[in-house]
Amino acid sequence: MSIAVSEIFGPTIQGEGALIGVPTVFVRTGGCDFRCSWCDTLYAVEPRFKADWTPMSADAIMAEVHRLSGGRPLLVTLSGGNPALQPLTKLLELGHAEGYTFAMETQGSKVQDWFALLDHLTLSPKPPSSAMAFNRSRFEACLAAAGSRTQVSLKLVIADEADYQWARALAADYPQLPLTLQPCNPSPATPEQPELETDTASLNARLRWLVDKVTADRWFNARVLPQLHVLIWNNERGV
């Protein structure tokens, strides 16, 4: 069974969430069951880019990861699109046999048995500003599939007050999950404008607003983080 791959790049660092700053190679899969209003990876989402996605075997992906990492096992980040749409069992087994570890981020709309083979699973259900609906039963099925070995964390993107209130309510239902809040990039690159510069002033303003909200609410189990890669490399792709 082949895996649709949009790009493989690195080593670089993880730019967001619970593993921010950790050296990693990214495997970005192609295809997503969502179309969030502010998606910054449309080239890995929209069917019009399907011709750019390469069907690869698990062996071929691991060979490329191996080449990029110089054969030194490190964290492999599975991103998308929605990587949960792909058959990843063999990739995880091959990588683990060589000492690699795996982290994956998904919105929690698709459940797979192989979630239990991941080392880290970031669930990132989308807030109201995305214009996507939250499906609680699927989210909880993802949690159940991850089991007890996989480290699960919650990452919530916040664009406005409605998102913030939604995040407060959702996170309160899952106090056992480490939580990261991330301000939404106000100027994500699009396929039409791949070189679009991030509006850093607006991003910083959103970050300050979010920090002020969290501290005023004494929401002390929330960690507030920007997307580090956006601050370092702007909207550049594959870094």
Ligand code: SF4
């Ligand atoms: S779930 Fe992620 S990859 Fe899919 S459309 Fe939304 S932001 Fe983009």
